[in-house]
Amino acid sequence: MSDRANLQLRRRKIRDRSIALLLLGIVLLLPPAANMALIDAQVGDLPFALAYVFAVWVFLIIGTALLSRPLLASDDSSKTPENISPEN
Amino acid sequence: MFSVNIFLAVCLGYVALLFVVAFAVDRRTRRNPIQWLQSPVIYTLSISIYCTSWTFYGAVGSAARNGLEFITIYLGPTLVFVGWWWMLRKLVRIGKAHRVTSIADLISSRYGKSPSLAVLVTIIAVIATAPYIALQLQSVTRSYQVIAGGGDSASTAFWIATGLALFAILFGTRNLDANERHHGVVAAIALEAIVKLVALLAVGIFATYGVANGFADIFADLPNEALEGAEGIFGPRWVILTFLSATAIICLPRQFQVTVVENIDERHLATASWLFPLYLLGMTIFIMPIALVGLKVMPEGANPDLYVLTLPLEQNRTDLALLAFLGGFSSATSMVIVAAIAVSTMVSNHVIMPLALKVLAGSHAVSGDVRNLLLSSRRFCIAAILALGYFYFRFSSGSDALAAIGLIAFVGVAQFLPSLLGGIFWRGATRPGALCGLTVGFLLWIYTLFLPSFGNELLFSDNFLSNGPWGMGLLRPQALMGLVGWDPLVHAVVWSVGLNALTFVVVSSLTNPDALERLQAGIFVDAFRTAGGTSSSFAAGTAQSEDLFILAQRILGAQPARILFDEMAREQGTATGLPHPTDAVISRLERELSGSIGAASAHAMVTRIAGRQTVGMTELIDIADETQRLIETSRQLEEKSNELEQAAQQLRSANERLRTLDLQKDEFLSQISHELRTPMTSIRSFSDLLQTQPELSLEDRNHFTSIIHGESLRLTRLLDEILDISRLETGAATLKLEPVGVNRAVAHALDAVLGISRSADVEISVGPVSPETQVLANGDRLHQVLINILSNAIKYNHAPEPRIQVRSLVTREKVTIDIIDNGGGVSREDAAMVFEKFARGKNAGQDRGAGLGLPISLAIMHAMKGDLTIEFGKDSTSFFRLHLVHHESVVASA
Numbered sequence: 007m008s009d010r011a012n013l014q015l016r017r018r019k020i021r022d023r024s025i026a027l028l029l030l031g032i033v034l035l036l037p038p039a040a041n042m043a044l045i046d047a048q049v050g051d052l053p054f055a056l057a058y059v060f061a062v063w064v065f066l067i068i069g070t071a072l073l074s075r076p077l078l079a080s081d082d083s084s085k086t087p088e089n090i091s092p093e094n
Numbered sequence: 095m096f097s098v099n100i101f102l103a104v105c106l107g108y109v110a111l112l113f114v115v116a117f118a119v120d121r122r123t124r125r126n127p128i129q130w131l132q133s134p135v136i137y138t139l140s141i142s143i144y145c146t147s148w149t150f151y152g153a154v155g156s157a158a159r160n161g162l163e164f165i166t167i168y169l170g171p172t173l174v175f176v177g178w179w180w181m182l183r184k185l186v187r188i189g190k191a192h193r194v195t196s197i198a199d200l201i202s203s204r205y206g207k208s209p210s211l212a213v214l215v216t217i218i219a220v221i222a223t224a225p226y227i228a229l230q231l232q233s234v235t236r237s238y239q240v241i242a243g244g245g246d247s248a249s250t251a252f253w254i255a256t257g258l259a260l261f262a263i264l265f266g267t268r269n270l271d272a273n274e275r276h277h278g279v280v281a282a283i284a285l286e287a288i289v290k291l292v293a294l295l296a297v298g299i300f301a302t303y304g305v306a307n308g309f310a311d312i313f314a315d316l317p318n319e320a321l322e323g324a325e326g327i328f329g330p331r332w333v334i335l336t337f338l339s340a341t342a343i344i345c346l347p348r349q350f351q352v353t354v355v356e357n358i359d360e361r362h363l364a365t366a367s368w369l370f371p372l373y374l375l376g377m378t379i380f381i382m383p384i385a386l387v388g389l390k391v392m393p394e395g396a397n398p399d400l401y402v403l404t405l406p407l408e409q410n411r412t413d414l415a416l417l418a419f420l421g422g423f424s425s426a427t428s429m430v431i432v433a434a435i436a437v438s439t440m441v442s443n444h445v446i447m448p449l450a451l452k453v454l455a456g457s458h459a460v461s462g463d464v465r466n467l468l469l470s471s472r473r474f475c476i477a478a479i480l481a482l483g484y485f486y487f488r489f490s491s492g493s494d495a496l497a498a499i500g501l502i503a504f505v506g507v508a509q510f511l512p513s514l515l516g517g518i519f520w521r522g523a524t525r526p527g528a529l530c531g532l533t534v535g536f537l538l539w540i541y542t543l544f545l546p547s548f549g550n551e552l553l554f555s556d557n558f559l560s561n562g563p564w565g566m567g568l569l570r571p572q573a574l575m576g577l578v579g580w581d582p583l584v585h586a587v588v589w590s591v592g593l594n595a596l597t598f599v600v601v602s603s604l605t606n607p608d609a610l611e612r613l614q615a616g617i618f619v620d621a622f623r624t625a626g627g628t629s630s631s632f633a634a635g636t637a638q639s640e641d642l643f644i645l646a647q648r649i650l651g652a653q654p655a656r657i658l659f660d661e662m663a664r665e666q667g668t669a670t671g672l673p674h675p676t677d678a679v680i681s682r683l684e685r686e687l688s689g690s691i692g693a694a695s696a697h698a699m700v701t702r703i704a705g706r707q708t709v710g711m712t713e714l715i716d717i718a719d720e721t722q723r724l725i726e727t728s729r730q731l732e733e734k735s736n737e738l739e740q741a742a743q744q745l746r747s748a749n750e751r752l753r754t755l756d757l758q759k760d761e762f763l764s765q766i767s768h769e770l771r772t773p774m775t776s777i778r779s780f781s782d783l784l785q786t787q788p789e790l791s792l793e794d795r796n797h798f799t800s801i802i803h804g805e806s807l808r809l810t811r812l813l814d815e816i817l818d819i820s821r822l823e824t825g826a827a828t829l830k831l832e833p834v835g836v837n838r839a840v841a842h843a844l845d846a847v848l849g850i851s852r853s854a855d856v857e858i859s860v861g862p863v864s865p866e867t868q869v870l871a872n873g874d875r876l877h878q879v880l881i882n883i884l885s886n887a888i889k890y891n892h893a894p895e896p897r898i899q900v901r902s903l904v905t906r907e908k909v910t911i912d913i914i915d916n917g918g919g920v921s922r923e924d925a926a927m928v929f930e931k932f933a934r935g936k937n938a939g940q941d942r943g944a945g946l947g948l949p950i951s952l953a954i955m956h957a958m959k960g961d962l963t964i965e966f967g968k969d970s971t972s973f974f975r976l977h978l979v980h981h982e983s984v985v986a987s988a
Contacts, residue, residue: 021179028177035169035335037328044322051309053321054380056669057164063172064373070176071368077179 015078024077027069074083098189098242101416103592106591108420109257109700112427116265131281132358134365136906139284140352141370142291144343145173145377147227147233147426148500150290153378155399157385161321164333168378170339171370178363182353184518185344186363188621193689195511196440197350203693204517204618205525206611211445214695215510216437218536219347220479221544223505224501227483229488230426231255234485237403237422241415251487258430259480267433267472279431280356287425291376293421298380299385306403312386320386334584338504345507345514351436430480434630436543440473443692446471451699465649468691490548502547503586509535512595517601521615527602527608535594538574543586546571578883613721632856639672644681645699649687658686707976765932769812769945773805780805815946819931823952829875829957833868833981835903845879847888856888856896864904866979871958877977879951879962883913883974886947891917904980912965925964 033039043058050057122128130136150165156164174182185200194200198219202212234252261596265278306312321327343349357363379545389403406414450467454460496635512531516523562570572582574589605626607615646655662673673679688696780798784790790798844858851858869876887898899914920928929952932945948962955962961977 024177025177028173028180031173031176035173036333040328040332044326044328046318048313051313053313053316055162056313056320056326059162059374060170060379063169063371065373066172066176066367067375070178070371074364074367078361 020073020080024070024073027066027073031062031066059084071080095374101241101419104416104420105423108423113261113264114284116261116278118278119281120265120268123277127277131277132482134234134359135369136280136284137357137359137362138366138369138373139287139347140356141350141366142282142287142373142377143283143352143428143432144346145287145290145374145425146429146500147230147239147422149293149377150422150425151233151237151399151402152500153381154388156400156402156782157381157396158389158398160323161319162325162327162382163332163335166335167339168371168374170336170341171343172344172374174340175367175370177368181344181518182363182367183360184621186357188361188437188518188618188700189357190360191617191621192693193685195355195689195692196352196436196781197347197441197514198444198686199526199692199694200350200830201355201510201513201517202444203547203688204614205513205523205528206608206614207694207695207697208525208529208611209444209698211525211528211532212440212692214532216440217504218532219437219440220482222503223433224479224482224486225348225490226503227430227433228479228486229499230430231483231487233399233507234423234426236400237419237835238906239405240407248488251484255480255484259477260475261433262431262434262438262480263428263473264439266431266476267469276435278357279435280352283352283432283909285770286428287373289424290421291373291767292426295380295418296401296405296414297421297940298384299420300409300411301405302380302383302718304411305391305409306387307385309940313430314479315664316386320389325922330584331581334587335501336631338501338508339510341511344505345510346433346503347440347507348433348954351439355436396727408944430483434476436477438472441479442468442471443695444901446475446693447691451695464645464691465651468649476769498547501583502543504988505543505583505590506536506539508587508591509539509594511591512598516598517615518618518621520602521603521619522606522616523598523959524602525611526605527598527600530601531594531596531598534597537589537595538590539586542571542574542589543582546582560622578893588619616814635883639675639888642675642680642700643672646683649690649699658683742822762931766816768811769932773809773812775800775807775820776806812946815950819946819950819953822950822957825957827974829954831870831871831872831958834871834873834876836869836904836911836978837863837866838881839871839873839876840900840911841903843877843884846877846881847884851888851898854888854891854896856898857893858884858898858900860900862901862908864902867902867904867909869909870981871960871978872954873956875954879914879976880952883949883962883976884945887915887917887974889911891915893917907980909978911978912973913976914971915971916971920964921972922966925972929962929966 036053038060039079043055045054047054049061111675119128120133124129133153133761152398153167188194190202192203194203198212198215198419201215201749201872202208231251231254232628234254235247238250239245240256241248261282262279265282266276268276268278302308302312303815345354369744384405385398388396388398388405392401392408403418408419447468450471485542491822509532513528519526559571561567567573568575572585573580574585577585577588580588600885617656641657643655646658649655650658663680666673666676666920669676684693684696684700689701695729703836750885760780780802784795785796816848840860840863844860884900888896891898893916895916897916898913901914902909928948931949952962955976959979963977965973965975
């Protein structure tokens with residue numbers, strides 16, 4: 007495989023991961039999956055449901071943060087962000 | 095406890111600080127941009143105007159009443175930012191490329207720069223925003239009353255509204271500059287974003303560790319209902335609220351303003367994608383603890399909506415209360431300022447400007463400075479919107495209706511979602527589709543949620559709500575079509591957004607976009623593939639540079655217009671004067687103007703000056719022409735290739751014929767040389783004998799000489815025949831045709847062969863014979879043919895009693911002469927080749943004829959427009975038939 011094809015594959019993978027993260031977030035935060043968090047238990051000092059929602063939330067933030075740079079680098083439609091601004 | 099005076103001083107000091115920050119930043123930025131102010135962190139902080147006082151105070155109230163549900167308001171935006179790559183990035187890209195000034199501008203621009211769509215979106219935005227502003231005024235007023243211990247709510251709200259209007263006007267309408275960025279305002283709201291986060295965190299930490307004993311203490315023995323609400327937490331309402339908040343972060347005019355319009359660099363989105371959700375997490379992490387602690391320690395009947403403020407006061411932490419107040423104040427003011435700027439931009443661009451343009455259209459004077467008009471109209475709009483919010487506050491004051499207003503506004507702006515998403519992801523979305531969808535959604539929102547929210551007897555009576563208008567149960571606002579038992583919010587969202595989207599899709603699929611709309615649809619949907627900003631390029635018609643320049647001056651101001659036109663002129667290579675109004679110039683001007691007054695208005699103005707009312711049609715025709723040309727070219731190519739194919743085929747067959755002819759020529763030559771060789775050999779050998787053997791007897795000499803003579807004659811005859819046939823075949827010899835009597839010619843020929851027939855003992859009979867008929871022929875040549883055929887018949891007839899019959903037959907057009915012998919004739923196999931040169935039949939035996947007689951006869955007959963054929967009888971005997979042209983038929987037809 008050529009370097010270019012490798013690069014394309016890597017970019018596609020990163021975009022796929024960003025989609026996967028989004029879908030995971032939607033599924034985990036909405037019923038019916040979210041209903042699984044309704045158990046009578048505690049995580050540390052917190053009720054399970056509360057801990058669950060915040061844990062998913064933190065997971066999404068970390069995932070997005072990790073993907074944000076590779077995603078930007080994968081954007082071949084704007085190498086210099088200002089080149090799309092018409093006054094330049 | 096602080097005295098009210100100190101409290102007021104702190105408040106005014108804070109307000110003064112905001113003014114100074116905005117002022118300083120605005121001034122600095124105009125000289126040269128401040129680096130750190132253009133950072134992604136500032137961008138993220140400005141997006142946090144999402145957290146209004148509704149979040150600051152209301153979330154705690156909501157948590158106290160409904161448990162975890164408040165979190166949905168932050169989960170939706172989190173999901174949108176997690177998926178920033180797929181939607182926000184596209185919105186920002188489109189917004190930058192088209193210099194979009196508001197969400198109304200974006201939607202109208204996408205659907206063919208439609209003014210009606212822009213007005214509709216603006217109306218919905220105003221109706222949804224005014225109550226939201228009222229909510230902010232209310233929360234600031236109430237919190238002020240709590241801190242100051244009373245005071246007239248009306249006058250407090252009035253002064254707050256006035257101050258906010260002043261701020262928004264001062265920093266929101268300083269200029270109309272590119273992309274509607276307001277650096278001073280952004281700096282101020284970024285500062286406020288930090289203040290509100292710090293304040294809420296401070297109160298939260300105080301509540302958790304100052305009042306309670308950490309999380310364990312707060313959540314110990316917590317009943318399920320406290321967390322999960324009365325009806326279970328992860329239900330339809332949870333889904334709908336998440337959906338609504340996700341929609342709001344895109345569709346709220348103020349969010350669109352800070353996220354898309356104020357965006358400086360697309361890459362900032364990458365940072366905001368995780369930093370903004372993190373900010374939201376920070377804002378919410380202590381909401382639940384504050385609510386639970388408040389419920390525990392606050393006296394019965396205390397308003398949970400104000401726990402953030404009253405909890406520190408209750409605990410005698412006035413400093414914290416003051417900080418909390420400033421946080422709430424910050425949340426409210428930043429939201430009001432940005433919302434007022436965003437909505438006023440929409441109103442002035444899409445409602446006031448078009449009207450003003452109509453009025454000004456009559457007087458084409460330069461004196462009517464559009465720029466000033468625009469600024470004034472925007473200032474007026476800000477004041478008007480805040481006034482509207484204030485009156486709404488007064489109007490509904492005292493009722494608890496405002497509490498739900500945040501969500502009602504969310505549902506209102508959610509009506510933009512189908513048109514917005516459809517616009518940037520679906521080429522097939524059309525203006526009628528967007529108009530119908532928005533209208534349906536808007537009306538249903540008004541009917542099912544907005545009007546009922548005014549509550550008791552104000553607009554809708556209880557009777558109206560529970561029994562429907564005129565007792566029609568199916569039309570009950572909160573149970574439309576008999577959907578009883580639904581949460582009113584879920585009910586309203588399902589009906590309004592659902593039918594909105596459905597109508598949008600159905601009408602779009604049934605209608606066709608016009609040319610400009612198709613163009614815009616392509617550019618918007620393929621935002622990442624097009625170079626950006628190449629919108630609406632149309633051929634310059636009768637556009638006058640002068641007029642365009644005047645227009646630009648009126649909108650952009652004299653200096654910026656001068657600079658812009660100089661630059662465009664330089665690009666065209668003209669050092670002085672105005673640029674020629676090419677496509678590029680007009681498109682660029684339109685784009686520059688749309689940065690100030692919105693795409694629809696800019697398009698309308700430029701189009702009017704460019705003298706083109708039917709831009710779309712021309713473009714459409716151009717596109718169609720282009721397609722037609724391509725089809726035509728390809729068709730022509732195909733034809734050409736077919737022609738070439740045919741030519742090649744013809745060449746191939748011609749080549750084939752040439753080869754055959756060449757082969758025949760070779761054969762002919764080799765046969766001729768063979769035929770010539772035989773007599774030549776005998777002549778040479780006998781003359782050799784005569785030369786080398788002088789002792790030969792005279793008798794022998796005479797014999798040899800006679801052989802040489804005979805062979806010479808044969809050679810001469812052969813050469814004559816060859817010459818003859820070649821002349822006949824090439825048509826070099828034209829025979830003189832004259833009327834010839836058939837019977838006479840036959841008799842003449844029979845006389846000529848009488849000698850050989852007698853010696854061969856062949857009996858020749860004539861008849862039946864037609865009456866004497868004239869044919870068109872050459873007498874001598876006909877004679878030659880007849881003799882040739884007759885002598886052949888005599889020579890090759892090996893029957894015991896050889897007989898020959900000659901008969902003639904006259905038809906209307908033709909005269910035929912048959913020469914029939916009883917020698918068996920020519921076999922079928924030979925028939926095809928006897929007319930070939932040098933060919934001899936099987937019966938020819940030892941005869942030494944050259945084999946040119948029949949070919950010559952055939953050539954003669956052809957030259958006389960007749961023919962010579964071999965006919966086969968029933969008993970497979972064959973005979974020769976001469977076809978001749980009837981003289982009278984030629985005369986008759988002549």
